[in-house]
Amino acid sequence: MSSRRLAWAAMGLVLVVALGVGARGKSGPLTEDQRVHRVASVIRCPTCRGLSAAQSDAPAAEAIRDEIRRRVQDGQTDGQIEDYLVSRYGDDILLDPRANGVGLLVWALPLLGGAAAVAGLVFVVRRNRVRPGRRRVTAADQALVEEALHG
């Protein structure tokens, strides 16, 4: 292994270890506040525009947070709480549309589009690489060069 590669491999190792340690996060189960925040951040504040129930200080958002907290204390899962809120307020209470029915499109289209774009990119680069020097030098071109050099 050349010293050049060694330098990059060492860096990669340091980076992976550091990210590994950093990504593990603080251990232990989530606290009640953290769970309330996690659910509330995907719930729309019914009286605001574009804010989640976790972000807004509006009374309606506070009421939703209180409801979530009650249900967290009752031992419900995040999914159960979301189901309850959807049944009460309708599908549009979720800021993250569910990936079923029409809502599937909003998740699938970017992924399909992204895959198509990457495939297209690879295709373009490949196509150009397999045909290097596809342009033949014509006599007219050579004449032009001659003229430029000696004319």
Place this chain on the structure above:
Amino acid sequence: MSAVLGTAGVTLGLVASILGMITLALGLRRKNPGLLRAGQRYTWLVLAGGVVATIAMQYALLSHDFSLKYVADNGSRSTPLLYTVTTMWSALEGSILLWALVLSGYLAVMARHFRDRVTDPIVAWATLVALTVAAFFFGLMAGPANPFRLISGTIPTDGPGPNPLLQNHPLVAFHPPMLYLGYVGFTIPFAFALAALITGRVGEGWLVETRRWTLFAWGFLTVGIVLGAWWSYAVLGWGGYWAWDPVENASFLPWLTATAYVHSVMVQERRGMLRVWNLSLLVATFSLTILGTFLTRSGVLDSVHAFTESAVGPAILGFFALVVAVSIALIGWRGDLLRSPGSIDAPVSREGAFLANNVAFAAFAFVVLLGTVFPLLAEAVNGDQLSVGSPYFNKMTAPIGFTLLFLMAVAPALPWRKAAAETLHHRLLWPAWAGTLTVVACVLGGLRGLGPLLAFGLAAFAGAAAVRQLVLSTRAALRSGQPVWKGVLGRANGGMVVHIGVVVLAVGFAASSAYGHKAQFRLAPGQSARLAGHRVTYLGTSTVVHSNKTTTAARVRVDGGKVYEPALNQFPFGSQAIGTPSVKTGPLSDVYLTLVVTPDEQGVAVIGVNVQPLIAWLWTGGAIMGFGTFLAAWPGGRRRRRVKAAAPERTTGAQDAAVPEPAVAR
């Protein structure tokens, strides 16, 4: 009086636009230079129309002429002077007037800039296209969005004033004009793009002409968006600055496509490639400014069916459809001329990186557009009520953001055509170590979470790469006997300054999103609460009656030091109280205070506290980006060197002059 003057201005603008279009069309058809010259002169009349209408509107607002419906609906005698002036862009009709004013200004600057080339068909066609856009906006004001409509019935003696949120912070005087200077500025490159297609002169000439226009528009839009985020932070009171709200997305969309363009245009200038793509990006950028206006100004966001209540929505949507249809037809028609002579030799090259950059920006724009219009589409198609909000946008755009940061780090070090491993090693090793060591330092400092750590690492990598380029270019400037500041001028070097701004902004965004703390405290006077290492002490409240509002302000001492006064404002015509946050801002963290509930009988108030790190980096990053754009657009550099050296442009790019590339790069 102001109604007559205003209507005269709007009519003048509309008639001059149409006459200009006709004159130019005739001149182009008959190849008559006299007519082309005359056609250009109409732009000055359009400007006069825009200025007269604006003066009339300002006069009406300042003199409280409530016979005008716009003033009666949005003005008030008690509004302070600054917000009376800004009332012009506080509602639909006035915003269209501001748009028309800015557009007529750009038109006049364009006419002056190209005054020696008025008989050139490409200039004539571009002016014709720009005049068509002007005719549309003046037409809107002459018809459905008339800002000078008279009130029917008795004239009121006072009005409600602008939306309370729009008279709460001085940034409202800067954010919309900046944004509009950006939006509208893209009209000129768009006009030249169409002119190039129509005349068939799709070579690189028109690009060079419009390069600086695009840069300026981009810079204004960037600063406008950042100011909007700042306004949002300072006024809305939820502690954040970006909510992926459709109005914000509408300004962000053209920014994304324009950013893709300012990068990919370099590939075309350098290698002659991506012609169709670049034209499409310019068209997309302009179309998205129109679509954004439709989304934010037609009422469609309140309900899919609301926008047909006034003719404004359908008119803008129709214009959008026209722009898209005409552009696609023109690109299709000229398809054979647009075939590019060059090709990409290797994926790991400057042009390869620009291509990847463009795919990333296009994907970014697609996700934001889809998420913004999806609820509307779903409702229109089968009546489904759906929301698409920040969790969706954050999830979908974060990987794209990381990709862009990575490309920003690597691309400046890549040579054109092909990169040798030796070159990459030499140029990237130290920036990459800067990124790695930043991650290590953050982890050792106790920061956790893969997302923010990746963001910090990539940001440091990209920042170091940009600094490396600037150091090299500055050294090169010194070596060739030029002053130091020459090293940061020109497009490549200014671009690196912009990159540093992006890095600073990205770090602020990642840190404030990941490590914020938010809480509400019920406090009696004298009581304290702690959050994230900060102590807030509630001292009491006081109520002040202003001319336009009644303010209840809480006095809150932060960390035993200065007293801050978050407040709640009651406006006479607004039902809901509007909060005014108060922020202790610092280079490392912000303590953001709001008064959530005014004191009850026992004097207990509810104080909202947000502690978020590195918020100030967002505004700083935005300022650096604006400054970098200014440096990048600075005349000279390239051009002057070209004259002096009299060498072809392809080999005298500022980049090459500044950074000696090893022979392998060629």
